[in-house]
Amino acid sequence: MADIFLSYNREDQPTALAYAKALESSGFSVWWDTTLKTGDAYDEVTEKALRDAKAVVVLWSRRSVVSRWVKSEATLADRLGTLVPVMIEDCERPIMFELVQTADLAHWKGNVADPEFKGLISEVRDHVAGDKAEPTPVQIASGHVYKLPSKPSIALLPFIDLAGAKGDDYFADGIVEEISAALANYPSLFVIAGSSSLTYRDTEKDLNAICRELGVRYLLEGSVRRSGERVRINIKLNDGIMGEQVWADKFDGTMEDVFELQDRVAGDVARTIDSTIENAELRRATITTTKSADTYELFWRANAAYRGFDPESMTQAIDLLEQVVEREPNNPWALSLLGFCHASRFSNRWGDDIMASRAKALEYYEAAIKVGGENSQILCYCAAILVSVIGDMQVARRMINRALELTPDSANTLFWGGFNDIVLGNAQRGLERFEGSLRVNPTSSVRPYIIGGMGICLTLLKRFDEAAAVLQEALQQIPNYPAGLAALAVCKVELGQPEEAAPYYGRLKALGGVPGIMAILQNEEHRQMVGDGLTKSAEMLESVAS
Structure with a gap:
């Protein structure tokens, strides 16, 4: 029994062949009518x-939409729950299939790395492997490409700053991230991290493809x-799967009450998606990164800068965050991020005086934990500071556990x-x-490190084939990790x-x-396996050199 039945019009056979080969290269078995043997009863087989x-x-084209055979096959597949329709060119589908979600691959030329084709593969795999x-x-x-979660799910696309200069998107991006963070506080919603959604700025993809x-x-x-001091936020909520606008509104206020505006947007969006959300949940979702509009702008400029994660970006972020701290000395968000930036300077050996960066990191860590010790984001930054500059895993573990609570x-x-x-x-x-982190933030700026973490875990679990493939993917983007x-040396x-x-x-x-790799592993079996693998790698390196 083949995994996939390929339905198409005979005139589209060259395209059908490309799909059959691509599906087979993805690990599926494919039945299509070219596999019929001489003497087979066509209808029965x-x-x-x-x-x-x-x-x-089902490959929809201008020829297949009028084919009695293709429409019959699609109808039966729809009844059996196995239908996976694909548009291979622009055409008007039979009316009964117009509301069926259909992959648009009219542009596809055989590239199996194409995001839309990956989406098709994901959908096919779900059918072949079952719902679980x-x-x-x-x-x-x-x-x-991920399946829809069981609860209402949402992502924010980059907002357009209608008054900002080109390259000055930090203000609108900050609002996106604040609203996203507020929505994430509703347990009844699944929310993609705002930083992940920002990668879709200037995209030509339609809403269905992004979903x-x-x-x-x-x-x-x-x-x-x-x-001036006036701010207007216009929003539009879309059901990207169905291609429908659900709701739209505008929110007016001043820079001084921009935080209230963000909370109102998040609350109204949340209640539109899930009418069971109560006022108590709305109050819990309220967040504030800074006290004033001036420091708000500085903070989000710094937040945008540090994500560049190179020496120049880190210097720019530190300069901006120091201005925030000068105005708001007890701002835990700014203190923790400032400490993390200095810790990153130290751990990556950026700058002439890395020990000064270490001292600064610890100074800001102490200040941040004193005033913001019950905020998960601040706890995570503080834990990262400890691991980066003094390797204190026990305290870091307690912080991470509290953040997870x-x-x-x-x-x-x-x-x-x-x-x-x-x-x-x-x-x-x-x-x-790590898999959960990537699910919530699939295009994260630290995605290569998340993938690297997955590869290290697979190595420690002795799933070496998978680990090697995942680690090679990570090292293509961060070759000096x-x-x-x-971990990859041990796998090999x-x-x-x-x-x-x-x-x-x-x-x-x-x-x-x-030495640093061996120092952080506290599990003796893992230390032994990694140590043996690195020793054999060293011996092979010496053998090659001689």
Whole structure:
């Protein structure tokens, strides 16, 4: 029995062949009428293959939409719950299929890495594996398209700053992230992190494609206009799956009450999506990063800068955050992010005086934890500071655990929780946390590090084939990541490929990362496995050199 039945019009056979080959290369077995043998009863064999298939991929074209055979096959597949329709060119589908979600691949030329084609593969895989199918770590690392969660789901697209200069998007981006963070406080909603949605600025993708990539139903679009002290936020809530506008509104206020405006937007959006949300939940969702409009703008400029994660960006972020702290000395958000920026300078050896950066990081850590110790984001930054500058995993673990109690579904909390699990030896839970972080923030600026964390967990779980594939994906983007290099070297040794381990160990040694990797692992079995793998890698490197 084949996994997939491919339905198409005979005149589209060259296109159907491309789909059959691409589906087979993705690991599926495909039945289409070219597989009929001489003497087969066409009607009987075709109907049996159609009924037995777990997914029926129907290729809609101007020719197939008028084909009696294709429409009959699609009708039966729809009745059996196996229909996976695809548009291979612009055409008007039969009226009974107009409301069926259909992948638009009219542009597709055979590239299996195409995001829309990946979406098709994801949908087919769900049909073939059943409703409980979950993406593998390798699929996640290579850009898996997610299923819709069981609860209402939403992502915010970048808001347009109608009054801002080009490259001056930080104000509108800040509003997106604040509203996203407020929505994330509603346990009845699934919310994609605002920073992930910002990658869709200037995209030409339609709303349906974005929903499929992020695995959400609703998308919030908007614009921000500032005129003097006046602010207007226009928003539009769309059901991207159905292609319908659900609701639209505008919110007016001043820069001094911009925080109230954001909370009103989040509350109204939340209640539109889920009418069961109560006033108590609305109050819990309220967040405030700064006290005044001036510091608000500085903070979000700094937030945008530090995500560049290079020496210049970090310097710019530090300069801006110092201005925030000068105006608001007890601002825990600014203090914790400022400490993290200095800790990043220290751990990455950026700057002439890294010990001064270490001292600054600890100074701001102490100040932040004193005034913001019950905020999950601040706890995570503070835990990251401790790990980066003094390696205090026990205190960091307590902070991460508290952050997870406060916001168990936060991408940032899950990210740091995953690394904490690596250190403590709980690789399975670490893998689950990294996967959860990537689900909530699939295009995160730290995505390569999340993927790297997944690869390290898979290595410690002795799933070496999967680990190697995931780690190679991560190292393509962050080639000098010490922990990733160490884990990949160990994988290659365990897979019987020590000659391939040698260059990874050589890069790790050049970065001075070998002692640091061994120092953080607290599980003895993991220390032994990693130590043995690195020793064999070192021996192979010496053998090659001689």
